[in-house]
Amino acid sequence: xxxxxxxxxxxxxxxxxxxxxxxxxxxxxxxxxxxxxxxxxxxxxxxxxxxxxxxxxxxxxxxxxxxxxxxxxxxxxxxxxxxxxxxxxxxxxxxxxxxxxxxxxxxxxxxxxxxxxxxxxxxxxxxxxxxxxxxxxxxxxxxxxxxxxxxxxxxxxxxxxxxxxxxxxxxxxxxxxxxxxxxxxxxxxxxxxxxxxxxxxxxxxxxxxxxxxxxxxxxxxxxxxxxxxxxxxxxxxxxxxxxxxxxxxxxxxxxxxxxxxxxxxxxxxxxxxxxxxxxxxxxxxxxxxxxxxxxxxxxxxxxxxxxxxxxxxxxxxxxxxxxxxxxxxxxxxxxxxxxxxxxxxxxxxxxxxxxxxxxxxxxxxxxxxxxxxxxxxxxxxxxxxxxxxxxxxxxxxxxxxxxxxxxxxxxxxx
Amino acid sequence: xxxxxxxxxxxxxxxxxxxxxxxxxxxxxxxxxxxxxxxxxxxxxxxxxxxxxxxxxxxxxxxxxxxxxxxxxxxxxxxxxxxxxxxxxxxxxxxxxxxxxxxxxxxxxxxxxxxxxxxxxxxxxxxxxxxxxxxxxxxxxxxxxxxxxxxxxxxxxxxxxxxxxxxxxxxxxxxxxxxxxxxxxxxxxxxxxxxxxxxxxxxxxxxxxxxxxxxxxxxxxxxxxxx
Numbered sequence: 084x085x086x087x088x089x090x091x092x093x094x095x096x097x098x099x100x101x102x103x104x105x106x107x108x109x110x111x112x113x114x115x116x117x118x119x120x121x122x123x124x125x126x127x128x129x130x131x132x133x134x135x136x137x138x139x140x141x142x143x144x145x146x147x148x149x150x151x152x153x154x155x156x157x158x159x160x161x162x163x164x165x166x167x168x169x170x171x172x173x174x175x176x177x178x179x180x181x182x183x184x185x186x187x188x189x190x191x192x193x194x195x196x197x198x199x200x201x202x203x204x205x206x207x208x209x210x211x212x213x214x215x216x217x218x219x220x221x222x223x224x225x226x227x228x229x230x231x232x233x234x235x236x237x238x239x240x241x242x243x244x245x246x247x248x249x250x251x252x253x254x255x256x257x258x259x260x261x262x263x264x265x266x267x268x269x270x271x272x273x274x275x276x277x278x279x280x281x282x283x284x285x286x287x288x289x290x291x292x293x294x295x296x297x298x299x300x301x302x303x304x305x306x307x308x309x310x311x312x313x314x315x316x317x318x319x320x321x322x323x324x325x326x327x328x329x330x331x332x333x334x335x336x337x338x339x340x341x342x343x344x345x346x347x348x349x350x351x352x353x354x355x356x357x358x359x360x361x362x363x364x365x366x367x368x369x370x371x372x373x374x375x376x377x378x379x380x381x382x383x384x385x386x387x388x389x390x391x392x393x394x395x396x397x398x399x400x401x402x403x404x405x406x407x408x409x410x411x412x413x414x415x416x417x418x419x420x421x422x423x424x425x426x427x428x429x430x431x432x433x434x435x436x437x438x439x440x441x442x443x444x445x446x447x448x449x450x451x452x453x454x455x456x457x458x459x460x461x462x463x464x465x466x467x468x469x470x471x472x473x474x475x476x477x478x479x480x481x482x483x484x485x486x487x488x489x490x491x492x493x494x495x496x497x
Numbered sequence: 498x499x500x501x502x503x504x505x506x507x508x509x510x511x512x513x514x515x516x517x518x519x520x521x522x523x524x525x526x527x528x529x530x531x532x533x534x535x536x537x538x539x540x541x542x543x544x545x546x547x548x549x550x551x552x553x554x555x556x557x558x559x560x561x562x563x564x565x566x567x568x569x570x571x572x573x574x575x576x577x578x579x580x581x582x583x584x585x586x587x588x589x590x591x592x593x594x595x596x597x598x599x600x601x602x603x604x605x606x607x608x609x610x611x612x613x614x615x616x617x618x619x620x621x622x623x624x625x626x627x628x629x630x631x632x633x634x635x636x637x638x639x640x641x642x643x644x645x646x647x648x649x650x651x652x653x654x655x656x657x658x659x660x661x662x663x664x665x666x667x668x669x670x671x672x673x674x675x676x677x678x679x680x681x682x683x684x685x686x687x688x689x690x691x692x693x694x695x696x697x698x699x700x701x702x703x704x705x706x707x708x709x710x711x712x713x714x715x716x717x718x719x720x721x722x723x724x
Contacts, residue, residue, distance in 0.1 A: 300550070303577040304506055307599035311512045314602050317665050323713055330667070330715045337669055340599055344579060375676060378650070382688030402581050417685075 087235060094231070098224050106217055113212050117205050122164070125183040128198045136189050147171060147180060150197040157186050157193050166202060178203060241265045245274060252281055254288045255355055292354050299347040306343070310336050338464060345466040348406070349453070352473045357400040365395040366429045368408050373427070376412060385419055388426040395429040397497060399478040407474045410467045411436055411493055418457065418491070433496040442489040450484060498613060499523045501542040503533045503559065504575070505551055509598075513546065516602050517609075530555035534562060542570045543616070544609055549576045549587060557590065564591040571612040575600075601670035603661045610660045626659045627721060628705055640703040650675055651696045658709065658719035667716040693717060 132151060135143050142151040147169045163184055170177050179202040187194050245262045252260065260281055262274040313333045317326065351357065370391055373380075380387060415425045415438035423439035449455050451472035454465035475482040475495060483494040500522045504510040510526050517524045525542070527533035530551060537545075545563070549556035556574075563572060572592040576583060579597045587595055593612050596605060614622055614633050624631040630639045631652075638645040638655065647655065657674050658666070668686035675689070697709050710718045 300577040303598045304509065308506075308508045308512065310599040311509070311516070311602055314667075315512070315516070317667070317715065326713050326715065330713075333667065334669070336599075378691060379688045382691055 087232070087239060090235070091228075091232065094228060098228070102217075102220065102224065105220060106213075109213060109216055110209075113209055117208055121181055121200050121205055122183070125181075125198045125200060129183070129185060129187075129196060132196055132198070133187055133189065136187075136194060142194070147199050149199065152195050154186070154193045154195050157188070160184050160186065167199075169199075181205065238265055238267060238270075242270060245270075249277060249281075254285055255358060257285055288354070292356070295347065295350040295354075299343055299350075302343050303340075306336060306340050310340070342464045342466070345464065345470060349466065349470060349473055352403070352470075352477050355477065357403050357477070359400050359402070360398050361401055362396055363399050363401050363404045365397065365404065365408065365434060366391045366393065368404060369412070369427055369429070369434065372408050372412050376416060379416060380425070383416065383419060384422045385416065386422075386424045388424065390426075390428040393430045395431060395434050397432075397478075397480075399480075403474045403478060407471055407495075410471050411495075414438075414467055414471075414493075417463070433494060435492060435494045437490055437492040440486070440489050440491050445486055445491065447484050447486065451482075498544070499525070499540070499542045500544045500546060500609070501525050501527060501533070501536060501540075501570075502546045503527045503551070503556075504546070504548040505529060506548075509548075512602075513605075516606075520606055522609075530559055533559055537563070537566070537568060541568075544571045544573060544612055546573050546575055546609075547592070549574045549583065550578070557586075560587065560590045560592060569616075571609075571616045573605075573608060573612055601667070601673065603657075603664060603666050603670050604674055606664075607657050607660050607674060624656060624659050626662060626708070626719075629655070629659065629700070631656055631659065640700055640705040643703045645699060645703055645705075647696070647699065650692055651699070654692055654696055658717075661719065662708075663718065663720045663722065665712050665716055665718045669716075671716065 128149060132143050132149060135141060136151065142153070144150055165182055165184075167180055167182050168177050169180050180199040181202050183196075183198045185196050185198075187196060241263045242265065245265075248260060248262055251258075260278055262278060264271055264274070310333070313329055313336065316329050317333065321329070369389075373387060373389065412425075415436055418440060419425065419438045420441050425436065425438045427436045428434065443457070445457060451468050453469040455468075456463050456465040471493075472482055474480075479497075481494075481496045483496070485492050485494075498521070500517055502510055502513050502517075502524060504513065504526070505528050507528070510528065514524050514526060525536055525540070527536050530553075547556060547559060549560075551559070560572065560574075563570070572594075574587045574592045574595045575598060576587075576595065577598045584595045593615070594608055596608055610624075614624075622632060622634040624633060628641045630642075631637075632639075633656070636652065638647055638652065653675055654671070657671065668689055672686045672689050675692070693709060697707050701707060706721070708719050708721055710720060712718050
């Protein structure tokens, strides 16, 4: 959940609770105060009436406000204070009154006094006090909420901007990272840490990239020297056994060269150095490669069956697409049997290549690992399929492999 | 034919010098930008072998120098990098071809010869070996003045053989020449035997001699010497 939303939600819940609590307490307290006030007034009236009776012996009557009557004997009054409905003769309405009853003894005579006050007036008073109070409380809360929200929003805007800047960071296409200062210690501190981290990452990345490339290129020169020297030696007249050894060394150097080239490629793909994405027609590329390899395919008596009518086009690096198809088809040729078969099929968003095998069950989990080799083929360096996996991963494609009845199938899907 | 080798690695420069001299070229060497510039100002060369990886980015600088002086020599870039970007950059800056280290000397030889033929459009377009004559402009082959019909691969193979005559060519080198880098991936090179056999058969049909000699299971040699 977003910070603002969470804070606001908490804030509003808290405010509501506070509001309800304060309202309730205010109501109760003010009611009590008003009640006490009413009781005082009634007591005053009682005092006045007692005086009146004592002085003049007249029984004051003013319905509904007070009634007095002589009584024979004192008795216990159950509830001195109670609320009753009375009809007001003046206004011809039934209203609620707050009544106080008491028995007084004046000069050996008992009198029953009933003194009343209009409840409605009390209630009006209550409202007159509570409502403004609660309104002001509400306004205060709302005001503080709005101000608070505005302030927070401005800080968060800067944070979001910085977050976006960080998201845009690309180690391959480095640009200076400019983060906004928020004047909030925690955020500025975070900015600093992130900037330092990114700089370090960039440096490390550059170093690693350079190292991998330099190491690879440095190797090329001695390899070239050895290769050319061996080639010259092979031109001379030597015994067959010596020639065989020289030739073997030559082949190993060729293998080293291949290994070097492929390792560099793997490292480059890892470092995401192939960002030249274009629309590539894989169906067409497959046709080209099958044509290129036709002699080799024929020499192993392999039958090729294709269904390339559907055009499988997608966005990827053409350089990598080339290697991908090369490697898959070469694999299908190299690990095939004499008089075997290869079949390739395309759909608009996938392609599948199947080759017959010698029936040996393959460990499909390990197939794409570097240097995993099947059989004792000495010329295989074991990186072909590792490259395939790396390329599909880097290009956002799905790679699947399955085997059944001496057939191995690779599928590439978007 | 004069060649200038611009290469900072002494061992490679020496090997190239020996090989190219054996092939009949007049070879000069330069090990850095300044030596190269010196030589280019004083002499003219038919082909320049330029190591683009000269220290301090001087390889590219030399290329720009060549272009600015409108020097007509054919430029073959030799590079340790197999980067597409570098290739394109080099070709855009006026280089004629690009070869990646390590390479077979026979491949280098074939490239230099192709470069020479392209540059000297009028002369040097015919490649002749005894009764076999190849017209590289018309892409036609004659054996004893009779036309020989070849597939594209057979034609390229024949040209490769003649240009590298008397030299032992490994199966790997031949395969790489005919199929470029794609061939790296195929494990066994014996399939080229088919192409060679077909070529020999077609030449024999026109009464041409069979100059293709097999060498100890390593490769082939195109020669009229008795082995």
